[in-house]
Amino acid sequence: MPQDSDRLSLPPTHGAFDCQSCGACCSYSSEWPRFSMEDDAQLDRIPAKYVAADESGMRCDGVRCSALSGDVGKKTACGIYELRPDVCRACMPGDDACLMAREAHGLPLI
Numbered sequence: 283m284p285q286d287s288d289r290l291s292l293p294p295t296h297g298a299f300d301c302q303s304c305g306a307c308c309s310y311s312s313e314w315p316r317f318s319m320e321d322d323a324q325l326d327r328i329p330a331k332y333v334a335a336d337e338s339g340m341r342c343d344g345v346r347c348s349a350l351s352g353d354v355g356k357k358t359a360c361g362i363y364e365l366r367p368d369v370c371r372a373c374m375p376g377d378d379a380c381l382m383a384r385e386a387h388g389l390p391l392i
Contacts, residue, residue, distance in 0.1 A: 305358030
């Protein structure tokens with residue numbers, strides 16, 4: 283049964299970028315959502331259905347993180363926002379990774 287934290291959205295509007303109407307960073311590369319700095323306790327909280335078979339990072343469907351719901355560039359949400367890995371927390375609206383992902387999806391950069 284989903285928990286309330288499983289239904290939380292991406293962060294709200296930050297400057298010119300609204301993560302809840304973007305989601306490009308979560309649908310950019312299957313190599314990007316890798317675990318790196320998380321401790322075992324953090325990783326144990328992520329539901330297994332969202333973890334890659336080799337446990338190296340988030341499970342992706344193609345290049346899209348399996349925890350992402352909605353339509354990129356329209357309306358998106360993260361199914362594990364409160365539990366998301368450090369790499370996801372590090373991506374900030376308008377930073378280089380954000381802009382690279384937005385550009386790859388043909389979304390405005392301003």
